[in-house]
Amino acid sequence: MASQQQFMDYVEQHQEDFIDRLRRAVAIPSVSSDPNHRPDVFRMGEFLIDELKALGASVETRDPGKQDFHGQLTLDLPPVVLATVGDDPAKKTILVYGHYDVQPALKEDGWTTDPFVLVEDDKQRLIGRGSSDDKGPVLGWINVVEAHKKLGLEMPVNLKFCLEGMEESGSEGLEAIIEDEADKYFKDVDAVCISDNYWLGTTKPCLTYGLRGVSYFHLTVKGPAADLHSGVFGGTIHEPMTDLFALMSKLVQPDGKILVPGIYDQVRPVTSEEEATYQSIAFDLSDLQSAVGNKTNIHEDAISVLQHRWRFPSLSLHGVEGAFYNPGDKTVVPAQVVGKFSIRTVPDMEPKKITELVVKYVTDEFNKLNSKNTMVIKCSHDGNHWLSSPNHPNYVAAAKAVETVFNVKPDLTREGGSIPVTLCFQDALKKNVLLLPMGRGDDGAHSINEKLDRSNYVQGIKLLGVYLHEVSDVDLENKQ
DSSP, X not given: OHHHHHHHHHHHHTHHHHHHHHHHXXXXXXXXXXXXXXXXXXXXXXXXXXXXXXXXXXXXXEOOOEEEETTTEEEEOOOEEEEEEOOOTTSOEEEEEEEOOBOOOOGGGTOSSOTTSOEEOTTOEEESTTTTTTHHHHHHHHHHHHHHHHHTOOOSSEEEEEEESOGGGTOTTHHXXXXXXXXXXXXXXXEEEEOOSBOSSSSOOEEEEEEOEEEEEEEEEEOSSSOEEHHHHTTXXXXXXXXXXXXXXXXXXXXXXXXSTTTGGGSOOOOHHHHHHTTTOOOOHHHHHHHHTXXXXXXXXXXXXXXXXXXXXXXXXXXXESSOOSSSOOOEEOSEEEEEEEEEEOTTOOHHHHHHHHHHHXXXXXXXXXOSSEEEEEEEEEEOOEEOOTTSHHHHHHXXXXXXXXXXXXXXXXXXXXXXXXXXXXXXXXXXXXXXXXXXXXXXXXXXXXXXXXXXXXXXHHHHXXXXXXXXXXXXXTOO
């Protein structure tokens, strides 16, 4: 306990140094989706390598290979950084994952400040792209190592880092590296901790033990050989857009009910034990309405909202490729259109079964149209859902750390989004994975004016460090 308190005191006293480190990281525009910024992603990787080596870490890299950028050019993928702090066989080894790339950001998008200059406003919010997602949390772990080193305190565990530069662009190449290194670099790992998500709201920390999966579909309807003039051909041919809209309208109701037969048959029932976990969660409808910016909620109570966000499937329509979308009028009949939609999946839905159900249903509905167009539907991605247990010793240790730092029991939450690397680590290493967020639910990670509150950064560093102390004392063996 004395060493924990020393550590927390050091973090409090040196927060300006840690904010300066974040400022230098945010200044590197490591946008992985923009080829013009690919050198900056590499530069961000080098920044982290230098910071880790300066603290005495043993650093290696793995090359994920090349990226075919939409058939236009070939790009080098940024390195996966593997760093080790400590190799004491008597200690547990905790693997921490994070990413050093960020979403695109331009001042003209509506930012009030330069997105790549970290600015602290009068509400003590650290505003800048990547501050919360995920440079703040990644540097939080590095700050933990520095604090122990400067204090002359022994790290309570061996720490391994896995840091990638393509998370915002699909983590290309990472899964193969994790699987290849499972019995090599990662072989001694006892548990995994990821800090790449957020509190449910703005006032109470949480531990996240579940994520929905996502199956993404492309529905293509093709007719004439080229775009046509509606005045000449309207009313004389089957129009692809008309067919597409008829099919898209059959997928989901305005109240969110999925119309694909058999989808709900696979959903695990809500247990009384799970139902009880919702009772103490700090969330109400105003949180949803504030995040959305309107009162368009389907469900009228907080528990129903959370359950439909976390543990029931949803189907969302995302767009139409090939259609006219610019301002003004254009009387074109598109020759081919592609509708895009996704299904967020939950236990015990199986991705392959979902694809079978969707393909059969859409095909049957298309046949009912008696159209002479052709239709093809394909699943382009089917990431599975992930579910852990908040009763696992890894989570118990994290909950104790939250109570030490924040003087409150954490909310136990699931999330509606997907973090594929979570399931990848669990499946490849056969170890428990913990999601331990640093930022708040209003950080705007992929939006304009992304921020990380100073208090969340400082207290978050403390949390990560105290968690390592707590997890060093629990039994992680043979627990899933």
